[in-house]
Amino acid sequence: MKWFVKLFFILSASFLYMYADSLVIAANRNFPVDSLNLKTVQKIYLDKIRFLGGKKILPINLPYNHFLRKKFENSVLKMKRFEIERYWLKTHYMGHRPPKVLKSQDAVASFLKSIDNAIGYLEKGTAIKYKLKILYEVQNGKSKSKK
Amino acid sequence: MRFCTKLVSNLLFLLLSLFLPLKSISDDFSEGYKIGDNFYTGGYLSTEYEKSDEKEAFLVDDLAFLLYGENDRWDFVSEFEAKNLYIKQNLPIKTEESNLNFSIERIYLTYYIDDYKTVTIGKFNSPVGFWNIIPINVLRDTTSSPYIVEKSFPKLTSGICYRYALNENFDFLYITLQNNEDIDSSYNNFKIKKHYGITLELEKTSGIFKISGGYFKQRDNKESIYTVFAFRKIEPNYTFTIESSLNKIDLYSTIFYDIYLQHVQNLNEHYYLIARFEKFRTYKDDIFTVDKKFEENILTLGLTYRPYPNVAIKGEYNRYSMQNNDKWLFSFSFMF
Numbered sequence: 001m002k003w004f005v006k007l008f009f010i011l012s013a014s015f016l017y018m019y020a021d022s023l024v025i026a027a028n029r030n031f032p033v034d035s036l037n038l039k040t041v042q043k044i045y046l047d048k049i050r051f052l053g054g055k056k057i058l059p060i061n062l063p064y065n066h067f068l069r070k071k072f073e074n075s076v077l078k079m080k081r082f083e084i085e086r087y088w089l090k091t092h093y094m095g096h097r098p099p100k101v102l103k104s105q106d107a108v109a110s111f112l113k114s115i116d117n118a119i120g121y122l123e124k125g126t127a128i129k130y131k132l133k134i135l136y137e138v139q140n141g142k143s144k145s146k147k
Numbered sequence: 148m149r150f151c152t153k154l155v156s157n158l159l160f161l162l163l164s165l166f167l168p169l170k171s172i173s174d175d176f177s178e179g180y181k182i183g184d185n186f187y188t189g190g191y192l193s194t195e196y197e198k199s200d201e202k203e204a205f206l207v208d209d210l211a212f213l214l215y216g217e218n219d220r221w222d223f224v225s226e227f228e229a230k231n232l233y234i235k236q237n238l239p240i241k242t243e244e245s246n247l248n249f250s251i252e253r254i255y256l257t258y259y260i261d262d263y264k265t266v267t268i269g270k271f272n273s274p275v276g277f278w279n280i281i282p283i284n285v286l287r288d289t290t291s292s293p294y295i296v297e298k299s300f301p302k303l304t305s306g307i308c309y310r311y312a313l314n315e316n317f318d319f320l321y322i323t324l325q326n327n328e329d330i331d332s333s334y335n336n337f338k339i340k341k342h343y344g345i346t347l348e349l350e351k352t353s354g355i356f357k358i359s360g361g362y363f364k365q366r367d368n369k370e371s372i373y374t375v376f377a378f379r380k381i382e383p384n385y386t387f388t389i390e391s392s393l394n395k396i397d398l399y400s401t402i403f404y405d406i407y408l409q410h411v412q413n414l415n416e417h418y419y420l421i422a423r424f425e426k427f428r429t430y431k432d433d434i435f436t437v438d439k440k441f442e443e444n445i446l447t448l449g450l451t452y453r454p455y456p457n458v459a460i461k462g463e464y465n466r467y468s469m470q471n472n473d474k475w476l477f478s479f480s481f482m483f
Contacts, residue, residue: 056219092482095216
């Protein structure tokens with residue numbers, strides 16, 4: 001009986017994962033570029049690149065325990081949580097700051113809507129709902145650049 | 148008031164953390180303290196215990212405070228540090244000393260010219276290799292540092308650094324220029340009055356490469372040229388680093404060299420096993436020695452425990468092939 005329950009949960013989780021909304025990197029329609037590649041997204045979120053198209057880019061994070069942040073860290077930054085923590089500690093020594101944190105996807109989407117040079121990660125449905133420009137898309141852990 | 152509350156709560160957290168079961172921290176903890184809209188402060192502390200046949204010493208070797216900030220196109224970073232704050236030595240002779248003099252370790256402004264170019268003015272870590280960029284105990288892998296960062300090139304530069312991104316992959320070229328006698332030379336390894344350097348940093352799928360070359364002149368007019376090659380590969384379970392240098396000092400006919408290879412194995416998110424082998428040929432400052440050069444191999448084995456990202460408890464053993472300097476080193480360090 002136990003194995004049956006386990007199997008049920010594994011299959012349910014796999015099903016939900018397959019049909020989960022994809023994660024996108026989105027920005028305001030006036031954002032200076034139309035697409036980003038994986039390396040550039042990583043470098044913006046790790047504060048290795050600060051300007052694009054002559055404008056200072058403002059990356060936005062979701063809260064520490066938000067499911068989408070975990071997905072973003074795994075599939076885009078490709079770093080474990082403790083690696084990211086150590087990374088930000090090193091940048092603290094070098095005078096750099098981690099991205100600003102907003103509490104929900106709706107808060108991020110509203111912020112992106114009003115600030116031209118901010119970018120954030122959201123579920124695709126949320127980005128479409130707020131009519132944001134999709135710069136990069138990750139679906140089921142596989143990344144693809146938005147053409 | 149908020150600043151004080153956060154400082155006290157973080158110190159309490161630090162104390163409690165040593166006795167509580169391990170868990171993740173929120174991303175708020177390691178960010179330092181916000182002052183006003185654009186400025187932040189923080190710092191770090193490091194204590195060390197050394198035991199060998201010849202020496203036994205306990206020291207509070209670093210206490211430093213950071214103040215930094217940014218606005219649209221400017222970054223400002225400063226670091227004030229007291230080294231060897233307290234030393235208590237039992238061997239070879241019993242001594243006890245303290246030093247509360249803070250010196251300017253770093254102070255600089257960075258201006259972002261455009262997407263690809265920045266210029267930094269002030270006193271900063273020379274952009275050479277990997278170890279030299281993040282040299283503080285809590286952030287580095289072992290309590291001891293490889294010899295290469297002490298003997299090959301100036302750790303700190305007081306001048307200008309121009310950084311240029313060569314391509315869309317953001318591979319960087321750094322040009323460093325100094326033509327003065329340091330903003331504060333207290334903690335620089337060479338007392339220099341000139342330093343001209345160039346560094347190329349390339350990020351490839353196989354790892355990060357850094358190639359540097361430079362010239363520096365000390366206050367006693369000794370002139371040196373150096374070249375440094377560094378490579379780092381970061382994988383989820385390990386980090387592998389090589390740094391090597393060649394340098395020539397005008398007084399000596401010999402070319403000195405240094406190379407170290409280091410492997411850091413992440414046993415899990417809290418424990419790191421470190422093995423480093425370093426081989427070098429350098430000069431002796433001892434005026435009574437006829438043969439000024441000597442060669443050495445150092446094997447370092449260490450274990451680092453990080454209960455939290457900003458706390459490091461380290462133990463290591465250094466084995467020297469020539470010098471009678473085999474020792475155990477233990478340290479506790481944290482950043483706030």
